[in-house]
Amino acid sequence: MLSASVHLAGVADAPTVPSATVLTVDRPAAAPLVGASVPGPAPVRDGRAVPELDGCRGVEATTFSAEACLDQLTRASSAGVERFAATLDADGDDAAALVAAVGEQVPPEDAAAWWSDLGDDRRTVLAHAVPGVVGNLEGVPYSVRDTANRQFLRDATTAVAGRIGSDAEQPEDPRRLAMLEQVRATLDGATHDVPFAGTADRHLVALDTVLPGRAAVTVGDLDTADDVSVLVPGMLFTVSDQLVDWTNTAGALHDEQATWATLLGRSGPGPVPTVAVVAWMGYQTPDLTNFYDLGLAQRGAAHLEGALEGLDAARADDEPRVSVMAHSYGSTTATIALSSGRVAVDSLVLLGSPGSVVPDAGDLAVRGTDVYAAAGSFDPVAGSGFFGADPATAAFGAVVLHMGGGSDTVTGRALAGALGHNDYFRAGTESMRSLALIGLGHGVLVDGRAGDPGRDGPEAPVLTVVRPQDVYFRD
Known part of the structure; x- marks a missing residue:
């Protein structure tokens, strides 16, 4: 059942975190900077x-x-x-x-x-x-x-x-090199031949090379975009194994948003809004050995808060509209960040969530209470309530998105359903349409059921025994 949290790739080896580094350790002098003069003696x-x-x-x-x-x-x-x-x-x-x-x-x-x-x-x-x-x-x-x-x-x-191959080789060097090569593959556009990988330029806006690694790749220009969406992954996501896929996902959402921005912008004044989507892998996600508590989510929330504060600071004179779209364990991480009192966003979407640390959408720092939740019919994680309140119950107060597919009410195109735990970001689904519109501030165009805060929701099942039929009623 827990394998539902694996996104395309398999289970990664449990990462080994190296001990902290102190900058006072003596090291051999590095080679001179390329193009720079050799530093002279210290004064x-x-x-x-x-x-x-x-x-x-x-x-x-x-x-x-x-x-x-x-x-x-x-x-x-x-x-x-x-x-x-x-x-x-x-x-x-x-x-x-x-x-x-x-x-x-x-x-x-x-x-x-x-x-x-x-x-x-x-x-x-x-x-x-x-x-x-x-x-x-x-x-x-x-x-x-x-x-x-x-x-x-x-x-x-x-x-x-x-x-590698020398006397100086360290035990983790092969894994570390593989991780760095995945970052390079993500940036080099080697995945642009993959359908729905996105066509916009990619930018490496964060990189921690210490295993298990952290990174953030933006599809679109984060310095100028009118609408910014930050994608937060769930368990079993690592830079080594999922950065390429997660950035392709960001690319697909970017193109969907750009298409809708053009379509909707034709009927209004002013230029067509520009968009950027951040494939944010800025925290160590859990694996099958450490998913059962909130330790990594709490540390991840601190990193997410820092990234959102950084965006606010870098764009202080030209604030974009900011949405956080968080999947699985990442949705719990997002609720910690947005209930901290340090940051706020314009929209929040919780996808396949194992639970929110606060019981009500009103407890989250989302401007205008623009909070959404999604729970596919065959998603065994959504509705588990493993880490707190189920965002997809009426009592939580979020808009519960329709995931079953159908005909687009604006364009008439056919939309596929998003029913499983890893379907929410799949191109061509009703879910991706909804995410694109929410990121542009057009949540009114999505199909969903409004929340009813204060209403008692059904008792949440336990994650280890939840069956698909237990959550089928959501669609």
């Missing part, structure tokens, strides 16, 4: 070398100051930045640790202001010298992050591949 004062970026080291120390680190990144000489970069491991552990430490102390709006105040020359130096930091700092423009993360990916791939 000397009273016979001693002056550490220009000592504030960016020792990220696990209680005395670490992210503001001091950013200030030194602003003021240090270009050679000093390059010397600092040469002390970081090229495969990304140090960059991940530094980004996490800065993110814990500096909110995205402050990071956005910091980046905005930098001169063009300094931005170029930092993006080239420490791409793993610039590419993953929430608040930095996404075009900058994409360029930096692509370099970060190249550097990490070269470093890991270069160790």
